[in-house]
Amino acid sequence: MQTSGNGLPFSEYLSQNRDEIILHTEQHAQLSLYCILIAMVLGLLIAVAVYRSPLGTNFTISTAAVIFTLPSVALFGFLVSVVGYGLASVFPVVVAYAMLPIVRNSIVGLQSADPAVLDAARGMGVGSFRMLWQIRFPIAWPVILAGVRVAAQLTVGIVAIAAFVTPVGLGDYGYSSLDNLGSVNTRSQALICIIFVAVVALAFDAVFVVIRRFTTPRGSRV
Amino acid sequence: MSETATAPSQASGDPTAAETAATGFTAAKQGQPVLSLRDLLTPVMVVVVGVLLYLNVQRHSLDRIESNLLDGTELRAATLQHIQVSVTIALLVVCVAVPLGILVTRERTRKLGGPVIALANLGQAAPSLGLLALVGFYTIGFWAVVLILTAYAALSVLRNTIVGLQQVDSGMLDAARGMGMSPTAILMRVELPTAVPVIGAGVRTALVLAVGTVPLGYALDAGGLGLPLFGAIKTNRPLATFTIAVMIALLALLMDWLGGVLQRAATPRGIR
Amino acid sequence: MSESSAQQNKPEQGGPATRSDQGGKAGVPIVLTDLTKRYPGQPKAAVDKVSMHIPAGEIVVFVGPSGCGKTTTMRMINRMIEPTSGTIEIGGEDVTKLNDVHLRRRIGYVIQQIGLIPHLSIAQNVALVPKLLKWDKKRVTARVDEMLTVVGLDPEQYRHRYPRQLSGGQQQRVGVARALAADPEIMLMDEPFGAVDPITRSRLQDEFLSLQQTLKKTIVFVTHDFDEALKLGDRIAVLREGSEIAQFDTPEAILANPADDFVEGFIGEGAALKRLNFERVDSLALDPAPEQSRGSVDVSTTLHAALDLMVGKGLRSITVDRDGRPVGSISIDAILNRVNATGADAVEA
Numbered sequence: 001m002q003t004s005g006n007g008l009p010f011s012e013y014l015s016q017n018r019d020e021i022i023l024h025t026e027q028h029a030q031l032s033l034y035c036i037l038i039a040m041v042l043g044l045l046i047a048v049a050v051y052r053s054p055l056g057t058n059f060t061i062s063t064a065a066v067i068f069t070l071p072s073v074a075l076f077g078f079l080v081s082v083v084g085y086g087l088a089s090v091f092p093v094v095v096a097y098a099m100l101p102i103v104r105n106s107i108v109g110l111q112s113a114d115p116a117v118l119d120a121a122r123g124m125g126v127g128s129f130r131m132l133w134q135i136r137f138p139i140a141w142p143v144i145l146a147g148v149r150v151a152a153q154l155t156v157g158i159v160a161i162a163a164f165v166t167p168v169g170l171g172d173y174g175y176s177s178l179d180n181l182g183s184v185n186t187r188s189q190a191l192i193c194i195i196f197v198a199v200v201a202l203a204f205d206a207v208f209v210v211i212r213r214f215t216t217p218r219g220s221r222v
Numbered sequence: 223m224s225e226t227a228t229a230p231s232q233a234s235g236d237p238t239a240a241e242t243a244a245t246g247f248t249a250a251k252q253g254q255p256v257l258s259l260r261d262l263l264t265p266v267m268v269v270v271v272g273v274l275l276y277l278n279v280q281r282h283s284l285d286r287i288e289s290n291l292l293d294g295t296e297l298r299a300a301t302l303q304h305i306q307v308s309v310t311i312a313l314l315v316v317c318v319a320v321p322l323g324i325l326v327t328r329e330r331t332r333k334l335g336g337p338v339i340a341l342a343n344l345g346q347a348a349p350s351l352g353l354l355a356l357v358g359f360y361t362i363g364f365w366a367v368v369l370i371l372t373a374y375a376a377l378s379v380l381r382n383t384i385v386g387l388q389q390v391d392s393g394m395l396d397a398a399r400g401m402g403m404s405p406t407a408i409l410m411r412v413e414l415p416t417a418v419p420v421i422g423a424g425v426r427t428a429l430v431l432a433v434g435t436v437p438l439g440y441a442l443d444a445g446g447l448g449l450p451l452f453g454a455i456k457t458n459r460p461l462a463t464f465t466i467a468v469m470i471a472l473l474a475l476l477m478d479w480l481g482g483v484l485q486r487a488a489t490p491r492g493i494r
Numbered sequence: 495m496s497e498s499s500a501q502q503n504k505p506e507q508g509g510p511a512t513r514s515d516q517g518g519k520a521g522v523p524i525v526l527t528d529l530t531k532r533y534p535g536q537p538k539a540a541v542d543k544v545s546m547h548i549p550a551g552e553i554v555v556f557v558g559p560s561g562c563g564k565t566t567t568m569r570m571i572n573r574m575i576e577p578t579s580g581t582i583e584i585g586g587e588d589v590t591k592l593n594d595v596h597l598r599r600r601i602g603y604v605i606q607q608i609g610l611i612p613h614l615s616i617a618q619n620v621a622l623v624p625k626l627l628k629w630d631k632k633r634v635t636a637r638v639d640e641m642l643t644v645v646g647l648d649p650e651q652y653r654h655r656y657p658r659q660l661s662g663g664q665q666q667r668v669g670v671a672r673a674l675a676a677d678p679e680i681m682l683m684d685e686p687f688g689a690v691d692p693i694t695r696s697r698l699q700d701e702f703l704s705l706q707q708t709l710k711k712t713i714v715f716v717t718h719d720f721d722e723a724l725k726l727g728d729r730i731a732v733l734r735e736g737s738e739i740a741q742f743d744t745p746e747a748i749l750a751n752p753a754d755d756f757v758e759g760f761i762g763e764g765a766a767l768k769r770l771n772f773e774r775v776d777s778l779a780l781d782p783a784p785e786q787s788r789g790s791v792d793v794s795t796t797l798h799a800a801l802d803l804m805v806g807k808g809l810r811s812i813t814v815d816r817d818g819r820p821v822g823s824i825s826i827d828a829i830l831n832r833v834n835a836t837g838a839d840a841v842e843a
Contacts, residue, residue: 069478070471071434077451077467081460120609123574124623125598138613160349177355178441187359193352201347217613
């Protein structure tokens with residue numbers, strides 16, 4: 001359908017548009033980072049509020065799961081029709097998605113402390129705040145971190161899709177390519193979208209491996 | 223304690239304990255029938271919202287573009303196409319990912335499990351958007367979309383299958399071998415039935431994933447609700463955007479529900 | 495040995511804790527008055543108006559069938575379970591009014607599953623309560639090492655390890671060290687040696703007894719194993735449903751005079767033989783030493799061990815040595831007479 005005679009070879013396209021590509025990549029990474037951080041804070045707060053009650057737990061997770069089932073395009077479209085274009089339509093959706101793995105894992109992690117450990121600690125006079133912060137939380141941390149890691153992967157992918165709402169991030173290349181299917185440089189644009197999003201995703205993942213290594217209490221690693 | 227390596231679970235509406243949700247599989251409670259009254263909640267809700275959508279559109283006066291976008295016949299056709307593509311993808315995914323997952327978890331190939339999962343994770347880092355754009359450069363149409371999205375979704379189901387099969391209780395396997403069951407028999411009668419819930423969850427994920435990513439292929443002429451949706455977006459018609467977006471969401475919920483029903487039907491009674 | 499009676503002792507005066515031999519705080523008495531726990535929706539109280547005086551510096555063992563409420567009663571003392579009514583006085587102080595979290599920092603607490611915190615090192619585990627009490631660093635470190643040594647673990651080796659690197663017996667010792675770390679006056683122990691194998695358990699029990707010799711804490715010890723109660727308890731409370739006291743007395747007294755069928759059933763078989771564990775050979779008047787010795791025991795041997803030896807060797811009497819030199823002999827008949835003589839009345843120390 002297309003001859004490779006159209007447009008520049010990939011490597012040249014890369015070097016010619018280097019600055020622009022880097023800008024989009026930075027945007028993509030930044031946006032993803034903010035969303036993950038917000039999702040972490042909100043997710044942990046909700047998990048802490050809810051983990052002690054079976055009802056609260058079920059409700060929270062079920063609700064989050066329903067939201068998770070809804071396709072991101074649909075949620076973006078919905079928000080755009082109500083709120084308009086721009087980041088205000090992007091953040092709520094991305095954060096909502098990222099929150100599911102985080103909330104779910106946080107709840108499971110917080111609930112997973114060995115009852116004997118909790119009983120002994122309570123019997124020794126450990127108060128409830130300390131119990132949460134110094135005992136339940138360190139025990140839950142590896143699971144929580146795994147959840148954040150999954151959330152990060154999700155986020156990077158969804159931020160790509162969000163580019164149709166506002167031309168931010170690497171998804172922009174993807175949509176450009178789709179909208180001008182077959183024209184010059186669309187192949188390069190598609191490749192850029194794929195490769196650089198993957199790079200950002202893997203970079204985030206690598207960071208998590210490092211974080212895990214450095215923050216897992218030695219007792220749990222041993 | 224070991225981490226919960228979670229693949230995104232597309233579970234919706236099922237009353238699961240946090241823990242089962244975290245392992246990404248949903249099993250109906252012991253001995254329950256496949257369909258119970260509360261299961262009808264989702265389809266009923268979908269119908270109700272659908273009707274509300276329709277009524278909402280009716281009470282607005284539409285301009286020419288909107289009428290085109292929201293044309294009843296067109297939308298019906300688009301929805302059907304959307305379902306077609308999604309179901310095809312899901313079926314293909316099962317046919318590819320499950321056998322592959324089995325292959326990789328046998329006695330002899332045990333060591334491949336880890337690297338394959340790692341590879342699958344790697345592959346999932348690539349955005350479906352970009353993949354569709356790339357494929358579109360070379361070819362378009364129903365099969366273009368189906369094949370690329372199958373490849374994409376298969377990665378997640380592959381991972382679930384491998385994990386599910388690896389989790390089969392080694393004590394059970396030991397007993398089965400000790401009784402003289404052949405490897406094939408063990409696979410068919412012990413491993414697969416036990417792994418079905420996990421595989422089922424993966425298939426459900428694939429289905430919902432498909433419904434969600436097919437719209438991104440709007441430029442590839444495979445049908446579906448993507449084209450009307452993006453048409454509405456590019457022409458800046460909020461009502462149409464809203465309506466079609468909600469339609470896609472409802473479709474996803476419906477497919478998920480269907481997937482859940484099928485999954486429970488496929489789960490052997492003892493585990494159910 | 496302690497006084498005996500079929501009922502509780504007369505109350506002792508409460509007062510400031512005395513120092514034990516090791517300079518740590520020795521125990522204070524615990525007084526339960528009409529202690530009750532009723533759970534909503536249940537017709538019978540889990541613990542029904544229990545009154546008991548636990549003398550200072552003694553180990554009182556609660557034994558009873560599963561579900562009788564012994565653990566519930568124990569856990570009310572440190573307010574892990576809030577009493578429905580009744581009072582608990584520790585060293586004369588009514589603890590039902592105190593802040594529960596702070597109260598627990600003054601009470602040693604050891605449970606069956608041990609419950610060491612997995613992500614903290616052994617030293618950090620043992621240091622937990624002292625740190626809560628805001629001891630200064632030096633004092634804490636010294637105390638941790640001291641406690642580890644006291645329970646038989648070399649601080650150099652164990653300080654930096656983590657719970658999952660230790661065996662069950664070692665973990666249990668750390669649990670005890672942790673409970674003793676803040677030098678509490680009383681300790682609550684719920685089947686603390688239950689999770690280890692019988693050989694380790696026996697050793698832990700022996701070491702625990704010798705530890706208590708020097709520490710003299712007041713200890714409430716819960717077990718379902720009557721033999722453990724006999725071995726460890728200065729006093730035993732045999733509890734029925736609702737934590738009702740069937741008998742509260744010294745081990746010897748209970749063995750000699752079980753209060754009713756329930757207690758007898760608990761003692762099980764071999765009561766008479768078990769009683770022989772509580773007396774030594776030198777509590778009997780010795781017969782003259784024989785010309786030819788066909789076996790001997792030391793004066794400090796229990797009657798039980800002596801009888802066992804005689805039966806094993808087919809002897810009717812055996813020589814008794816003191817410091818390796820024969821000073822007399824005892825016979826099976828003498829032992830029998832002793833049992834009969836003390837069966838009817840209270841056993842004398």
